[in-house]
Amino acid sequence: MTTGNALRPIQEAIPADRQGAKRHYGVHPYFTRRPFNVVRDYITHYSKEGDRVLDPFGGSGVTAIEAFLENRTGIQNDINPLANFIAAGIANLAQGNSTEYRGALAELEDRCAQTLRKIESASNETLAAIEQQLTLPRNISLPSSADVDQYLDLFSRRQILSLAVLKRGVDELCAGPARQAMLLAWSATLTKLNKTFLSAEGRAESRGGSSIFSIYRYKIAKHPIELPAWSTFKERALNVIDAKAEIDKAIELKRKTSGWRGLFEVYEKDVDDLDGELEGKIDYIFTDPPYGGHISYLDLSILWNNWLGQTPSIKSRERELIVGGDLNHSESLYMARLRDSVAACVRMLKRSGWLSVVFQHWKIGYFEAILTGAAEAGAELKAAISQVGDPIWSMHKKKGNQSVLAGELILTFHKTGKPRRVDSGGRLDVETTVQRLLESYSDVLYGEQLFNQLVVEAWNASAIASLDISKDGFARMLEQFGWRYDDERHFWARKSKRIDAPTLWSPRP
Numbered sequence: 001m002t003t004g005n006a007l008r009p010i011q012e013a014i015p016a017d018r019q020g021a022k023r024h025y026g027v028h029p030y031f032t033r034r035p036f037n038v039v040r041d042y043i044t045h046y047s048k049e050g051d052r053v054l055d056p057f058g059g060s061g062v063t064a065i066e067a068f069l070e071n072r073t074g075i076q077n078d079i080n081p082l083a084n085f086i087a088a089g090i091a092n093l094a095q096g097n098s099t100e101y102r103g104a105l106a107e108l109e110d111r112c113a114q115t116l117r118k119i120e121s122a123s124n125e126t127l128a129a130i131e132q133q134l135t136l137p138r139n140i141s142l143p144s145s146a147d148v149d150q151y152l153d154l155f156s157r158r159q160i161l162s163l164a165v166l167k168r169g170v171d172e173l174c175a176g177p178a179r180q181a182m183l184l185a186w187s188a189t190l191t192k193l194n195k196t197f198l199s200a201e202g203r204a205e206s207r208g209g210s211s212i213f214s215i216y217r218y219k220i221a222k223h224p225i226e227l228p229a230w231s232t233f234k235e236r237a238l239n240v241i242d243a244k245a246e247i248d249k250a251i252e253l254k255r256k257t258s259g260w261r262g263l264f265e266v267y268e269k270d271v272d273d274l275d276g277e278l279e280g281k282i283d284y285i286f287t288d289p290p291y292g293g294h295i296s297y298l299d300l301s302i303l304w305n306n307w308l309g310q311t312p313s314i315k316s317r318e319r320e321l322i323v324g325g326d327l328n329h330s331e332s333l334y335m336a337r338l339r340d341s342v343a344a345c346v347r348m349l350k351r352s353g354w355l356s357v358v359f360q361h362w363k364i365g366y367f368e369a370i371l372t373g374a375a376e377a378g379a380e381l382k383a384a385i386s387q388v389g390d391p392i393w394s395m396h397k398k399k400g401n402q403s404v405l406a407g408e409l410i411l412t413f414h415k416t417g418k419p420r421r422v423d424s425g426g427r428l429d430v431e432t433t434v435q436r437l438l439e440s441y442s443d444v445l446y447g448e449q450l451f452n453q454l455v456v457e458a459w460n461a462s463a464i465a466s467l468d469i470s471k472d473g474f475a476r477m478l479e480q481f482g483w484r485y486d487d488e489r490h491f492w493a494r495k496s497k498r499i500d501a502p503t504l505w506s507p508r509p
Helices: 036-046 062-069 081-094 098-121 124-131 157-171 177-190 229-256 271-278 302-308 314-319 331-348 364-377 391-398 430-438 447-460 471-480
Strands: 052-055 073-077 197-199 208-210 263-267 282-287 349-359 379-387 408-415 483-486 491-494
Touching: 036 062, 036 282, 036 349, 036 408, 052 062, 062 073, 062 081, 062 229, 062 263, 073 081, 073 271, 081 177, 081 229, 081 263, 081 302, 098 124, 098 157, 098 177, 098 229, 124 157, 157 177, 157 229, 177 229, 177 302, 271 331, 282 331, 331 349, 331 364, 349 364, 349 379, 364 379, 364 408, 364 447, 379 447, 408 447, 430 447, 430 471, 447 471, 447 491, 471 483
Parallel strands: 052 073, 052 282, 073 263, 282 349
Antiparallel strands: 197 208, 349 408, 379 408, 483 491
């Protein structure tokens, strides 16, 4: 890898392989995940083996885990204990051996399976007797947006007892990597054994997911189902074991080539506090900060954090980088903190380090906060790459139309150490700029990609603050310039052309 100013930034989109790694898909759900292959390619491009690679908004740990497996020191940070539990749980699968893991699963089957099957058909009297032998989680209050008020209301009696039996069984295993792996599988099982689980229509009952991850609130299913506890847990546990095998294979390959020396660290700090500890110590940052008001991570993680005994402090809740939530964080505070967080990321970098920020949102103010924070802290924007067209993006588009403009953009900055005062007094002729940008496309384009280009053009002209265009106005402008929107395939095509499928990831040179 070439370093510093000589490094050529990534200038093209990388097609996403979202489900190609068992370590990230199938082990444990989380709210958002970046495609592992895109993250990995950015890590290997902007850092070298032995470097320290950080994600200050780590989520389920894709950045830190991929850095770890690429012989870097992967540093995971998140104020959500659930995120760190998942990330550390996956990284720790590098420890122990598969025989121990399978032995732990067999031991749990001996201890728990018969009782779990008994619970499925037990009378109320029998259930009451079983409950007397178990420890249940605290019955705390849920966020105001939830369909029910108290934690235990999220479960049927059979579900809560089944989960308690499994949790007791895991706790009784011998301490070590295998027990931690089974706890990870138990936590993933918790996702399905509760009343927020929505079974996919027309498919097997077990296929589906929690409303927590789809509509981002505690919505109770109209007709809750009770999945068989043991088979649900066993499926999760086998997924964990498969992920371990994949990680072991990756590590063994490193041992045979460059040698294995990956490291993994976990922090649970607000980004400002992390800055104080890691200032000037990081080689590369790849991060995906929260997108404002869509997901209240700490509120929605109560399902897991409460039972795992890792409830976030009130300070963490007050410092969460979101809009809304039960504490009703304001948008103005969000934008100020987003700007400050990006500046903190720049400060944590070594001189000539690189920072990649993934973002997707229509609101120009959010982009301005990121770009301003980086510039004023001494980093220069070197690349802005639209990542549109992958499967998750397409699913998102099916819920909307041409006015859904939230395409993923990866902004990459190089630390120069020369802070720049941002001038926002420039003006931009939006129509003329859009018309010029359209000339770089052949016959197909994604509206998100074009919009992202427009944002960067406005930034470079010091005019981002004056970029005032509605989603519908943007769509009308494209129609005016001779483009039509394909409602089924979610891209724009020239009205004079018949296009069978999109063929681009980036505009032609």
